[in-house]
Amino acid sequence: MGSPTFSPLYRQIKALLLESLRSGAWRPGEAIPSEMDLASLYKVSQGTVRKAIDELAAENLVYRRQGKGTFVATHGERQVRFRFLRLAPDSGEPGAVERRLLEFRRARASAEVARMLELKAGDPMVMIRRLLVFGEDPVVLEEVWLPGTLFKGLTASAVSEHRGALYNLFETQFGTRMVRAEEKLKAAAADEAGAALLGVEPGHPLLAVERVSYTYSDKPVEWRRGLYKTDHYFYRSELG
Amino acid sequence: MGSPTFSPLYRQIKALLLESLRSGAWRPGEAIPSEMDLASLYKVSQGTVRKAIDELAAENLVYRRQGKGTFVATHGERQVRFRFLRLAPDSGEPGAVERRLLEFRRARASAEVARMLELKAGDPMVMIRRLLVFGEDPVVLEEVWLPGTLFKGLTASAVSEHRGALYNLFETQFGTRMVRAEEKLKAAAADEAGAALLGVEPGHPLLAVERVSYTYSDKPVEWRRGLYKTDHYFYRSELG
DNA sequence: GAGTGGTCTAGACCACTAG
DNA sequence: TAGTGGTCTAGACCACTCC
Numbered sequence: 001m002g003s004p005t006f007s008p009l010y011r012q013i014k015a016l017l018l019e020s021l022r023s024g025a026w027r028p029g030e031a032i033p034s035e036m037d038l039a040s041l042y043k044v045s046q047g048t049v050r051k052a053i054d055e056l057a058a059e060n061l062v063y064r065r066q067g068k069g070t071f072v073a074t075h076g077e078r079q080v081r082f083r084f085l086r087l088a089p090d091s092g093e094p095g096a097v098e099r100r101l102l103e104f105r106r107a108r109a110s111a112e113v114a115r116m117l118e119l120k121a122g123d124p125m126v127m128i129r130r131l132l133v134f135g136e137d138p139v140v141l142e143e144v145w146l147p148g149t150l151f152k153g154l155t156a157s158a159v160s161e162h163r164g165a166l167y168n169l170f171e172t173q174f175g176t177r178m179v180r181a182e183e184k185l186k187a188a189a190a191d192e193a194g195a196a197l198l199g200v201e202p203g204h205p206l207l208a209v210e211r212v213s214y215t216y217s218d219k220p221v222e223w224r225r226g227l228y229k230t231d232h233y234f235y236r237s238e239l240g
Numbered sequence: 241m242g243s244p245t246f247s248p249l250y251r252q253i254k255a256l257l258l259e260s261l262r263s264g265a266w267r268p269g270e271a272i273p274s275e276m277d278l279a280s281l282y283k284v285s286q287g288t289v290r291k292a293i294d295e296l297a298a299e300n301l302v303y304r305r306q307g308k309g310t311f312v313a314t315h316g317e318r319q320v321r322f323r324f325l326r327l328a329p330d331s332g333e334p335g336a337v338e339r340r341l342l343e344f345r346r347a348r349a350s351a352e353v354a355r356m357l358e359l360k361a362g363d364p365m366v367m368i369r370r371l372l373v374f375g376e377d378p379v380v381l382e383e384v385w386l387p388g389t390l391f392k393g394l395t396a397s398a399v400s401e402h403r404g405a406l407y408n409l410f411e412t413q414f415g416t417r418m419v420r421a422e423e424k425l426k427a428a429a430a431d432e433a434g435a436a437l438l439g440v441e442p443g444h445p446l447l448a449v450e451r452v453s454y455t456y457s458d459k460p461v462e463w464r465r466g467l468y469k470t471d472h473y474f475y476r477s478e479l480g
Numbered sequence: 481g482a483g484t485g486g487t488c489t490a491g492a493c494c495a496c497t498a499g
Numbered sequence: 500t501a502g503t504g505g506t507c508t509a510g511a512c513c514a515c516t517c518c
Binding site for chain 4 (some may be wrong): 008
């Protein structure tokens with residue numbers, strides 16, 4: 001009792017692989033060494049390496065391609081995008097999304113943001129405010145807060161010129177890959193400013209979504225707060 | 241190209257195990273045969289049975305207990321309840337929930353419900369309307385629709401006298417275990433009736449949650465529509 | 481001590497990809 | 500044809516539970 005701390009070999013291998021992922025030794029989209037190579041590198045059997053990779057694949061940190069190899073997961077793939085943007089249209093297929101940058105500035109962490117991201121109040125931050133437009137329809141108004149030290153060279157033009165998900169930009173330009181996130185949802189009434197941007201009346205019911213995103217080893221590195229107009233879109237959730 | 245349909249041995253074993261679960265040969269909470277027994281029963285190695293059970297465990301259909309055995313998952317366990325009721329209080333631990341039955345009746349399936357549950361419009365249904373009260377606070381107002389043929393003997397008193405989740409009642413009394421569910425969320429304004437029951441003003445923003453629940457083999461067997469008051473509670477979502 | 485799930489190995493063979 | 504991941508086996512041993 002107390003601390004047995006029995007750690008099977010495959011979990012130790014997994015920890016080594018995770019460390020290589022975290023340190024950026026293998027970049028997103030690249031292949032990692034073959035199971036046989038890793039087995040001889042770590043002096044274990046191929047089956048043990050396999051089990052370690054099984055868990056990484058189950059957590060969507062890598063993906064396998066039979067006959068080709070095992071690759072570091074990336075936010076570039078289509079499939080991944082809808083794991084993080086959970087809005088779907090009431091009918092039809094999801095169309096193109098346009099991202100309009102409203103504001104980009106550096107600021108100090110409030111007590112609230114600091115607590116969420118395990119920083120100190122007053123630490124340097126980057127704040128991005130933007131509107132997501134589906135077709136012609138403004139649907140999401142959101143604020144994104146990032147640690148300033150991690151995203152030192154990030155600029156307004158880099159954000160506004162980037163095509164695709166922000167997470168794609170973060171991983172290709174800053175080596176920070178968002179691995180999972182937790183969201184808290186509430187219903188809220190639109191205020192004056194939000195209503196104008198989303199094209200609704202003040203008081204209109206909106207979905208208020210708060211997100212903390214994590215990189216490897218459960219380190220929180222992003223905080224978002226969004227207002228979703230759900231008149232023609234809904235938020236998907238799966239209970240398993 | 242076309243239909244390779246290569247099915248590994250362990251998936252065939254998994255299908256056999258699933259059939260036993262579906263048919264109710266092993267009841268929720270009970271142990272299934274040991275890996276060795278299953279291996280000799282199906283004439284395969286223990287490792288192959290193991291891999292089949294691995295997948296069932298990953299899908300939360302069974303759970304393992306080292307030294308004891310493998311058991312059919314159940315909605316009786318505490319841990320499971322919060323997989324399906326995703327409301328958490330803004331601060332503090334979740335308290336007791338009281339379920340007040342408002343209405344119980346048999347009705348015919350509307351076109352909408354029929355489509356969701358893969359039935360025909362006009363098929364017999366059971367409809368349950370109820371209020372979930374957290375402490376003293378009415379938080380959820382919901383309607384539950386079930387196929388009348390599957391839940392033939394279900395009565396208002398059975399529902400109102402049952403303690404714990406409905407899914408618990410369904411699996412113990414009717415042998416129907418809900419395995420997973422999909423939800424669609426929107427923000428909505430409270431109408432007169434809903435506002436009165438939830439103790440808010442008409443027009444107050446609420447979370448509108450629509451759920452389809454599935455039993456084994458992705459068969460839909462329940463449709464719900466709920467209004468959640470999110471003033472002091474929020475809906476948890478995990479993005480992985 | 482007997483029985484369960486959990487780990488690890490070594491080797492054979494299959495399915496898929498690419499040069 | 501060579502190299503990758505994927506499957507399957509057989510056997511040994513470890514960790515845990517219960518009697």
